Amino acid sequence: MKALGIVGSPRRNGNVDTLVSKVLEGAQEAGLETSKYILNEMNYSGCQACEYCKSHDHCRLDDDLTELFAEMKEADAVVFGSPIYFFLFSGQFKLMQDRMYSLIDAAFVPRLRPGKRAIIVTSQGNADVASYAKAADDFALALKMLGFELKDIIRMVDGIAPDAALARKDMLDMARSAGAALGRE
Numbered sequence: 001m002k003a004l005g006i007v008g009s010p011r012r013n014g015n016v017d018t019l020v021s022k023v024l025e026g027a028q029e030a031g032l033e034t035s036k037y038i039l040n041e042m043n044y045s046g047c048q049a050c051e052y053c054k055s056h057d058h059c060r061l062d063d064d065l066t067e068l069f070a071e072m073k074e075a076d077a078v079v080f081g082s083p084i085y086f087f088l089f090s091g092q093f094k095l096m097q098d099r100m101y102s103l104i105d106a107a108f109v110p111r112l113r114p115g116k117r118a119i120i121v122t123s124q125g126n127a128d129v130a131s132y133a134k135a136a137d138d139f140a141l142a143l144k145m146l147g148f149e150l151k152d153i154i155r156m157v158d159g160i161a162p163d164a165a166l167a168r169k170d171m172l173d174m175a176r177s178a179g180a181a182l183g184r185e
């Protein structure tokens with residue numbers, strides 16, 4: 001089994017990166033093969049709305065997301081991570097999300113094998129988890145449309161310092177157990 005991690009924060013070793021990596025660590029311990037993509041270090045464009053993917057089974061653009069989506073097709077589980085920027089996911093993440101339009105056909109039927117497991121990881125500066133919960137909750141709707149089975153949402157708060165998650169043993173443990181659970185039936 002394979003798990004793929006996607007980091008939508010530009011901060012390497014920031015909170016999202018730390019927690020996505022921890023989920024992948026748990027998945028590895030459960031026997032899954034893992035890989036991780038840092039969106040900020042990849043070259044890709046936003047969706048061009050050309051609708052090519054509705055008459056073909058892939059996106060017309062050929063860039064760094066081509067490989068990511070090929071791995072996503074293979075993966076049994078995907079960990080989607082993004083910081084909260086102005087109530088929403090980061091721009092880097094949203095460009096990738098829009099390109100996932102190529103993963104549904106003209107009848108809006110997912111092209112991905114149904115039932116892939118998903119975990120969402122978010123991190124925000126604010127201490128109140130409820131204030132920014134909507135971003136992940138809305139992305140969960142997109143995941144449902146794409147045929148994913150959402151297993152967990154891990155929400156880090158008070159994350160202005162990039163290493164804040166490292167001091168949150170509860171979050172690290174939660175992330176690792178969520179990853180380990182990806183290997184269970």
Ligand SMILES: Cc1cc2nc3c(=O)[nH]c(=O)nc-3n(C[C@H](O)[C@H](O)[C@H](O)COP(=O)(O)O)c2cc1C
Nearest residue numbers: 009014015016083085086087123124125126159160
């Ligand atoms: C452009 C920008 C916008 C942000 N907007 C919000 C926000 O609306 N609410 C919030 O709680 N934190 C906000 N933050 C703080 C980040 O969400 C927070 O630092 C998060 O933990 C970053 O994750 P990272 O450590 O993985 O980069 C913002 C940060 C930046 C750089």
